[in-house]
Amino acid sequence: MLRRTLMTTAAAAGIALSLGGGAMAAGPMDNVKACFVYVGPIGDGGWTYQHHQGALDVKEAFGDKVEIQWQESVPEGADAERVLTQMALGGCNIIFTTSFGYMDATNAVAAKFPNVMFEHATGFKRDSANVSTYNARFYEGRAIEGLIAGRMTKSNKIGYIGSFPIPEVVMGINSYFHHARQVNPDVELTVVWAYTWFDPAKEADAAKAMIEQGVDVIASHTDSTAPLAEAAKSNGAVIGFGQASDMAEYKPSPRVTSIIDNWGPYYVKRVGALLEGTYEQVDAWEGIAGGEVLIGEITDAVPADVKAEAEAMRDAIAAGTYHPFTGPINKQDGSPWLAEGETAPDGDLLGMGFYIEGITGDIPQ
Numbered sequence: 632m633l634r635r636t637l638m639t640t641a642a643a644a645g646i647a648l649s650l651g652g653g654a655m656a657a658g659p660m661d662n663v664k665a666c667f668v669y670v671g672p673i674g675d676g677g678w679t680y681q682h683h684q685g686a687l688d689v690k691e692a693f694g695d696k697v698e699i700q701w702q703e704s705v706p707e708g709a710d711a712e713r714v715l716t717q718m719a720l721g722g723c724n725i726i727f728t729t730s731f732g733y734m735d736a737t738n739a740v741a742a743k744f745p746n747v748m749f750e751h752a753t754g755f756k757r758d759s760a761n762v763s764t765y766n767a768r769f770y771e772g773r774a775i776e777g778l779i780a781g782r783m784t785k786s787n788k789i790g791y792i793g794s795f796p797i798p799e800v801v802m803g804i805n806s807y808f809h810h811a812r813q814v815n816p817d818v819e820l821t822v823v824w825a826y827t828w829f830d831p832a833k834e835a836d837a838a839k840a841m842i843e844q845g846v847d848v849i850a851s852h853t854d855s856t857a858p859l860a861e862a863a864k865s866n867g868a869v870i871g872f873g874q875a876s877d878m879a880e881y882k883p884s885p886r887v888t889s890i891i892d893n894w895g896p897y898y899v900k901r902v903g904a905l906l907e908g909t910y911e912q913v914d915a916w917e918g919i920a921g922g923e924v925l926i927g928e929i930t931d932a933v934p935a936d937v938k939a940e941a942e943a944m945r946d947a948i949a950a951g952t953y954h955p956f957t958g959p960i961n962k963q964d965g966s967p968w969l970a971e972g973e974t975a976p977d978g979d980l981l982g983m984g985f986y987i988e989g990i991t992g993d994i995p996q
Contacts, residue, residue: 659908666723667701670730677854677875682729685894692899707732715740768918770806772890774955777810780848782937787817790846792837798983831857877927889927919949961988
């Protein structure tokens, strides 16, 4: 099953974001046991690492009032349901399931344990009142990466390593390319699909293949540092970006900035609500403004004027004065999508299954 997938249709997406939530808090709690299920190892340097940092933030925020427990590298499927059942039986009051492929297991187990709160990352099903969903607007960070890529490429060839051809990833590709093309009309984009979330060897091979084709700026939507490690072999000729975590060990280059998934504020808020007795069902999709998407330090490898431009875009997104998908934007076939000044509805983004104009190649089915 595919991890972190958003909705496959815009109609479903619209339903997901309409949720207001019914109050479920039974009253304040003296202590909470917060549990986390991870699809990868906490040392992956990316997605799972950042979720675990969020779990540690919870412990730091509440001290002895909260016990945290976690399990790494839980496969998506029957194993997940078993692990979730064990956690619920083991006294977990709230369970965070941090991968899209846990969606069905999360809802199945939640139905059996109505007094346990379940929080599912990037999902859309909330079959029971004790299931909430949460996500982050990663496409906002992709816009900033695209601007830097368009300004800094020397070959006019930029690349993107995709994990799976799902709306979340397609959304990022489109945002990255759109903002590169806005500042550099000659930019061409190469997309390589790795069909994995975490496989350093495959990720390195994808980066190497693009570099051999002349790509000199690489973004990735996979979890390891392998693409940056491959870029580092170019002796400064290729740059890239930290993905999910800062990946600061590759500063100042090839890692020139990063998209950091900052789950800590959400986890602290949700566990705090359970302690206070104010917890209720939610569907959250925050971005730069909400602090769940952070832009890592833009290093001195980026020219000062480009850095200033990127920081201005970051600040405009945070202030709500700029939306990364603002028209005019056409679909790949040239048909209109967004008119001049029009911004993309969330439903379109959550169900995105098309490339924008200027990207060559097909989205695999």
